[in-house]
Amino acid sequence: MAFTDNCELYAAVSEDGVNAVARHIMQQRPSLFNYATAYIAAHPGLACAKVARTQDVDTYDNPLFSIEGPLPLLGVDAPPVGLNYSAQLVSAEIDFHPSNVFTLPSELNPPLPGQHLALRMRICVGLDCPAIDLIDGIQPWASSQHPVQPGPKSGQVGPSSIGAAGKGSPPIVPPTRKLMCFCLDAFAIGHVEVTELSGEPTLVGHVDTVDVVGVEPEGLHQAIDCYLRTTAELLLKEKLTFPVVKTFFVRSQLPDLAIGHGHARAQPAGAEQPGGPGQPVPGLRPNTGEFMSQIALAASAKAFGLMFQVVRDGLHLETSGNTSAGPFTAKWSVAVHLEDGRIRLTAEVTDLQVVWDPLDLTLCFDLPGVSVGGWCIIPDPFDGCWLSVPTIWIGGTICLDIDLSGLVSEITDLKANLVPKYYTDPARPPGVSDLTAEFLGHSNQWQVFLNPVWVSVDPIDVPATIESVIVNLLEDAIEAEFSWVPSWAWPYIWDRLGSLLDLFTSILGDIGDVAQSLESLLNNTIDLRGWLETALAHYLASKWPIIQFEDPHPILAGNPAHNPIPVKIPIRNLAAHINSAEMIVTADVGV
Amino acid sequence: MTALAQPYLFSQIGLDSGALTILGGIVHKFPDPGQYRGVVIDPDGSTLVFRLTVDESPAVPMNIDLAAVAEGSAPSPCQCSADHGGQPHFVLGCRTPLLLHVAGGPGGYAVHVSPAAEEPQRPVFDSRRLDGGDLFAATILRPGRYTIVNTLDENGTTASMEVPIPTVGRSARRPPPAAQVVCGAGGFEPSEIRLSAMQGCVFACETPARIRIELEQPYDPPERPSPAATTRHLRRIANGQDREDGEPG
Numbered sequence: 001m002a003f004t005d006n007c008e009l010y011a012a013v014s015e016d017g018v019n020a021v022a023r024h025i026m027q028q029r030p031s032l033f034n035y036a037t038a039y040i041a042a043h044p045g046l047a048c049a050k051v052a053r054t055q056d057v058d059t060y061d062n063p064l065f066s067i068e069g070p071l072p073l074l075g076v077d078a079p080p081v082g083l084n085y086s087a088q089l090v091s092a093e094i095d096f097h098p099s100n101v102f103t104l105p106s107e108l109n110p111p112l113p114g115q116h117l118a119l120r121m122r123i124c125v126g127l128d129c130p131a132i133d134l135i136d137g138i139q140p141w142a143s144s145q146h147p148v149q150p151g152p153k154s155g156q157v158g159p160s161s162i163g164a165a166g167k168g169s170p171p172i173v174p175p176t177r178k179l180m181c182f183c184l185d186a187f188a189i190g191h192v193e194v195t196e197l198s199g200e201p202t203l204v205g206h207v208d209t210v211d212v213v214g215v216e217p218e219g220l221h222q223a224i225d226c227y228l229r230t231t232a233e234l235l236l237k238e239k240l241t242f243p244v245v246k247t248f249f250v251r252s253q254l255p256d257l258a259i260g261h262g263h264a265r266a267q268p269a270g271a272e273q274p275g276g277p278g279q280p281v282p283g284l285r286p287n288t289g290e291f292m293s294q295i296a297l298a299a300s301a302k303a304f305g306l307m308f309q310v311v312r313d314g315l316h317l318e319t320s321g322n323t324s325a326g327p328f329t330a331k332w333s334v335a336v337h338l339e340d341g342r343i344r345l346t347a348e349v350t351d352l353q354v355v356w357d358p359l360d361l362t363l364c365f366d367l368p369g370v371s372v373g374g375w376c377i378i379p380d381p382f383d384g385c386w387l388s389v390p391t392i393w394i395g396g397t398i399c400l401d402i403d404l405s406g407l408v409s410e411i412t413d414l415k416a417n418l419v420p421k422y423y424t425d426p427a428r429p430p431g432v433s434d435l436t437a438e439f440l441g442h443s444n445q446w447q448v449f450l451n452p453v454w455v456s457v458d459p460i461d462v463p464a465t466i467e468s469v470i471v472n473l474l475e476d477a478i479e480a481e482f483s484w485v486p487s488w489a490w491p492y493i494w495d496r497l498g499s500l501l502d503l504f505t506s507i508l509g510d511i512g513d514v515a516q517s518l519e520s521l522l523n524n525t526i527d528l529r530g531w532l533e534t535a536l537a538h539y540l541a542s543k544w545p546i547i548q549f550e551d552p553h554p555i556l557a558g559n560p561a562h563n564p565i566p567v568k569i570p571i572r573n574l575a576a577h578i579n580s581a582e583m584i585v586t587a588d589v590g591v
Numbered sequence: 592m593t594a595l596a597q598p599y600l601f602s603q604i605g606l607d608s609g610a611l612t613i614l615g616g617i618v619h620k621f622p623d624p625g626q627y628r629g630v631v632i633d634p635d636g637s638t639l640v641f642r643l644t645v646d647e648s649p650a651v652p653m654n655i656d657l658a659a660v661a662e663g664s665a666p667s668p669c670q671c672s673a674d675h676g677g678q679p680h681f682v683l684g685c686r687t688p689l690l691l692h693v694a695g696g697p698g699g700y701a702v703h704v705s706p707a708a709e710e711p712q713r714p715v716f717d718s719r720r721l722d723g724g725d726l727f728a729a730t731i732l733r734p735g736r737y738t739i740v741n742t743l744d745e746n747g748t749t750a751s752m753e754v755p756i757p758t759v760g761r762s763a764r765r766p767p768p769a770a771q772v773v774c775g776a777g778g779f780e781p782s783e784i785r786l787s788a789m790q791g792c793v794f795a796c797e798t799p800a801r802i803r804i805e806l807e808q809p810y811d812p813p814e815r816p817s818p819a820a821t822t823r824h825l826r827r828i829a830n831g832q833d834r835e836d837g838e839p840g
Binding site for chain 2: 375377387390490
């Protein structure tokens with residue numbers, strides 16, 4: 001069974017990979033996991049737990065806490081008074097089915113059902129207990145300023161209306177010296193679904209049930225469980241969704257590939273996932289606790305072919321040059337692109353056409369000479385000539401601009417293997433973080449190239465119809481060169497030059513006919529074929545990767561003002577290979 | 592090769608042995624060894640002197656480009672004397688033919704040669720008066736009918752010459768050997784000359800002569816050969832057809 005037996009693209013993240021990702025999210029976007037009043041946020045040392053975060057969070061002045069209003073004192077509204085507090089998710093750990101990381105409490109009816117995940121969290125809450133002298137300092141309002149409570153028949157839902165004097169008054173929050181902290185261990189069971197959000201298939205987590213350990217009485221226990229489940233369910237839906245394609249793939253590398261809805265599997269990447277007949281996937285292993293790659297991506301033969309099409313369509317190679325080859329000089333300007341072709345899962349490319357467009361060739365040469373005179377005045381007795389009329393040579397250098405654009409060659413043999421490379425932008429300023437480097441446009445990249453081990457291109461084939469083109473070009477050039485010759489004398493010019501085709505082929509070395517002479521010039525003298533083979537190999541091996549993504553790889557977008565900054569996951573140990581069924585890329589989540 | 596444009600090649604239609612141009616040449620032999628003084632006279636009458644030494648050296652034909660001498664650019668093959676004042680100096684074996692010709696430019700030169708020591712100078716050769724076996728080599732390019740006149744013949748003897756319109760072949764044609772014409776006391780022999788295109792014509796002067804060849808009736812091609820016409824023509828030839836005029840190739 002292959003990863004892509006039932007799909008074109010496959011992505012899996014192992015349990016420890018997901019946990020590593022979770023840690024990165026918590027450290028790069030702490031405000032998603034830490035909530036407090038403004039006072040506590042301004043004095044984070046008062047919170048129950050130190051907020052772990054990356055240096056970039058401080059560098060870009062991102063908040064550690066989401067600010068919430070103070071906890072109101074019930075019925076106290078003249079004036080309203082609230083208390084400072086904080087609530088922090090201190091740690092979270094995920095355990096996929098089959099559960100093997102932690103033991104679920106009996107309240108959650110273990111074992112963990114299939115296609116589900118378990119979550120163990122530690123939540124620390126702190127609540128201010130204001131000193132009595134601070135309470136005593138709060139002066140109650142006059143009765144005329146008290147808010148008016150709605151009548152029992154109004155049916156209104158919401159806060160009580162406020163009297164004119166107290167309308168809009170913020171609550172009084174006694175200053176906090178220290179929060180009274182407690183921590184709860186909570187377990188949750190959830191699952192993941194692919195849901196259409198904003199037109200994109202998106203991974204969304206769902207919380208099915210929550211159990212907070214050690215809370216009594218049962219009513220309070222159930223109330224807290226329900227509160228946490230509701231909060232987590234909505235929070236995941238609002239703040240922690242992952243578009244499938246953006247998260248795991250690069251859209252530009254997958255043209256015309258319909259990304260449909262699949263079923264997210266809440267199981268480790270290494271479990272029950274063979275790499276194809278006789279070809280185990282490197283770095284992947286059954287869920288036995290041994291080393292395994294944390295991320296596995298797979299592309300079916302069709303998807304692999306489409307990725308190759310992107311590489312093919314992106315190819316534009318060009319060269320120009322000149323050479324002097326005895327009786328002529330040649331100057332050329334050439335560009336090529338590729339058409340057709342398909343790639344097999346052996347990384348063999350077949351039926352790939354090279355279109356030479358443009359293929360501009362300028363040939364300059366001295367006319368072999370139009371001679372007048374040279375005839376014998378006094379013959380010698382030996383059938384030779386003792387004295388001749390001097391020969392008068394006329395002529396000069398002519399140039400032919402030959403447009404061979406549109407010629408097609410076939411790449412007859414192209415075999416490659418996949419080679420991952422890590423690209424460090426040489427323009428990246430030293431000492432900056434990966435995030436800053438990205439903001440400066442100099443992020444590092446992981447790239448997987450089709451590294452050709454063999455490229456063979458058919459020689460350029462020039463059609464025989466080129467003869468008439470060459471004749472016309474020669475005639476035009478010669479007429480321009482001999483523009484001073486009167487009309488009546490033109491037969492002498494043409495006669496002296498003889499067959500223009502013979503003239504042309506003799507200048508090119510008498511290789512054969514005109515087409516053959518040009519083929520020899522292009523394939524051998526200029527060696528465009530050799531250039532293309534080298535340039536194509538270089539292009540595939542180092543210029544245009546079949547897969548490329550930024551490292552660290554963004555999984556949650558930031559905003560343009562960098563508040564919040566994007567959440568990015570460092571990718572390590574990237575490897576890529578192909579087997580008879582698919583292309584597989586594996587990697588780990590870095591620290 | 593730099594561009595070699597020779598507009599005079601096709602613009603000078605007639606020939607005059609007494610005023611040499613690019614398509615004419617004179618062959619003369621100096622039978623007596625000695626030092627000679629030559630003068631090149633250009634059409635406006637100005638002159639330039641060259642020195643000629645005739646000795647017993649082996650007979651190797653020599654060419655003198657009158658245009659080069661007139662322009663002062665003729666090479667001097669003899670470095671044996673320093674008292675020639677920079678004049679061109681040529682050394683020629685006696686009985687060796689000397690070809691006087693014009694390699695380029697409008698031409699119109701005459702040449703006068705006399706012994707260097709004599710004063711006044713008695714000419715031993717004057718290109719305006721050929722005689723005694725001097726040869727006048729003429730290349731006639733312009734197709735047409737010509738009249739040939741010996742202007743020194745009081746009888747006004749003439750000859751006619753036909754030059755056909757050339758046709759284009761698959762390869763450059765090789766014209767037949769030059770036509771031989773004797774200019775004697777009785778006139779030109781033959782008196783009717785038909786040349787092939789590019790065929791030379793040699794006049795052997797056995798009587799005092801200054802030969803003028805003048806175009807009487809030009810022959811023009813029906814149309815100037817266009818590239819397309821040439822292509823069609825070459826195609827026909829490539830397909831095995833022979834020259835249209837049936838001339839030897």
